Amino acid sequence: MTSPHRLTLTQFLIEERRRFPHASGDFNSLILNVALACKSIARKVAFGALGAGQGDVGGAINVQGETQKEMDVVSNQVFLQVNEWCGCLAGMASEEMAEPYQIPDCYPKGKYLLVFDPLDGSSNIDVNVAVGSIFSVLRAPNGDAAVTEQDFLQAGASQVAAGYAVYGPATMLVLTVGNGVNGFTLDLELGEFMLTHPAMQVPPDTCEFAINASNSRFWEPPVKRYVDECMAGQTGGRCKDFNMRWIASMVAEAHRILMRGGVFLYPRDSKDASKPGRLRLLYEANPIGFIIEQAGGRASTGRLPVLDVKPTSLHQRIGLVFGSRNEVDRIERYHNDAQPTEMMNPLFNEHGLFRMPA
Numbered sequence: 001m002t003s004p005h006r007l008t009l010t011q012f013l014i015e016e017r018r019r020f021p022h023a024s025g026d027f028n029s030l031i032l033n034v035a036l037a038c039k040s041i042a043r044k045v046a047f048g049a050l051g052a053g054q055g056d057v058g059g060a061i062n063v064q065g066e067t068q069k070e071m072d073v074v075s076n077q078v079f080l081q082v083n084e085w086c087g088c089l090a091g092m093a094s095e096e097m098a099e100p101y102q103i104p105d106c107y108p109k110g111k112y113l114l115v116f117d118p119l120d121g122s123s124n125i126d127v128n129v130a131v132g133s134i135f136s137v138l139r140a141p142n143g144d145a146a147v148t149e150q151d152f153l154q155a156g157a158s159q160v161a162a163g164y165a166v167y168g169p170a171t172m173l174v175l176t177v178g179n180g181v182n183g184f185t186l187d188l189e190l191g192e193f194m195l196t197h198p199a200m201q202v203p204p205d206t207c208e209f210a211i212n213a214s215n216s217r218f219w220e221p222p223v224k225r226y227v228d229e230c231m232a233g234q235t236g237g238r239c240k241d242f243n244m245r246w247i248a249s250m251v252a253e254a255h256r257i258l259m260r261g262g263v264f265l266y267p268r269d270s271k272d273a274s275k276p277g278r279l280r281l282l283y284e285a286n287p288i289g290f291i292i293e294q295a296g297g298r299a300s301t302g303r304l305p306v307l308d309v310k311p312t313s314l315h316q317r318i319g320l321v322f323g324s325r326n327e328v329d330r331i332e333r334y335h336n337d338a339q340p341t342e343m344m345n346p347l348f349n350e351h352g353l354f355r356m357p358a
């Protein structure tokens with residue numbers, strides 16, 4: 001029996017480009033550079049305790065106020081170094097940097113912006129659980145001029161491409177260029193990403209949900225209602241049993257949901273009034289939202305499609321619910337139904353402590 005002919009990522013991108021005869025090739029070059037960065041990070045992560053980069057960076061805190069792992073810093077460096085020289089970028093922005101990154105003068109600049117979380121779920125790294133990288137490609141609104149924060153504040157619907165790499169038992173790169181979602185598995189012998197999961201689709205229904213239940217006392221009523229119903233299982237209104245998962249690595253959760261359906265919630269809650277949600281809009285919610293929607297699923301703030309949100313700052317946080325379409329629709333419906341009840345709670349009303357925009 002002959003093994004199936006599989007396209008490499010490069011071949012796949014060349015085939016995609018044939019649909020756009022006037023394309024310069026810059027975009028393909030950008031995606032291949034991102035893929036190279038992911039391969040390099042995969043290799044570093046795979047060394048585990050034998051390699052450098054385990055542990056915290058001597059108490060360093062990133063712009064999010066979170067403890068930085070050495071691998072966060074190393075992965076950020078890899079993304080910058082691999083992508084700055086390629087001539088297709090006007091600038092970059094990352095979870096690990098307070099300000100946008102300017103392409104050094106020694107390199108040509110290009111028409112795209114790259115936004116990324118270099119190592120999502122890095123709290124899992126010391127315990128050898130899957131982590132990943134997430135990226136989003138936008139058009140630079142001002143050509144190759146020096147970039148400003150404002151340039152990056154584009155709604156998720158205007159992303160040109162988005163993807164993630166998951167560093168699990170196998171390393172995979174999952175990519176959308178706005179024409180469906182394709183998954184590539186890293187062939188360690190060839191050093192190439194091979195197309196193994198063409199046209200990925202999120203099943204519309206599911207019996208699996210993922211939420212950090214330790215936050216339940218801070219949830220808004222619609223989220224509590226949804227989770228209570230799932231927990232009630234067959235004996236409750238949903239008349240079916242649900243399974244719960246929580247990996248604390250959104251990339252790994254998104255990948256599971258792409259493979260077999262499910263719903264993920266990190267909703268806006270009342271835990272910290274200064275943070276309208278845990279996840280970051282530009283380099284977590286938007287790229288994952290774009291991928292999930294391109295695979296036939298849905299991504300929402302709980303109230304409205306996340307890809308419609310106009311960002312107001314580079315590191316903006318937001319509530320995020322994504323996955324199987326019918327479950328996300330249901331959660332949005334519960335939020336809409338709940339408005340009057342919510343308004344009765346003084347903490348959530350118009351003048352309340354936790355009043356927040358979408």
Ligand code: AFP
Binds near residue numbers: 251
């Ligand atoms: P990092 O990007 O800082 O590693 O954060 C990971 C994450 O944003 C996301 O991947 C998880 O879903 C979430 O945090 C886990 O949060 P909890 O600590 O509340 O479980």
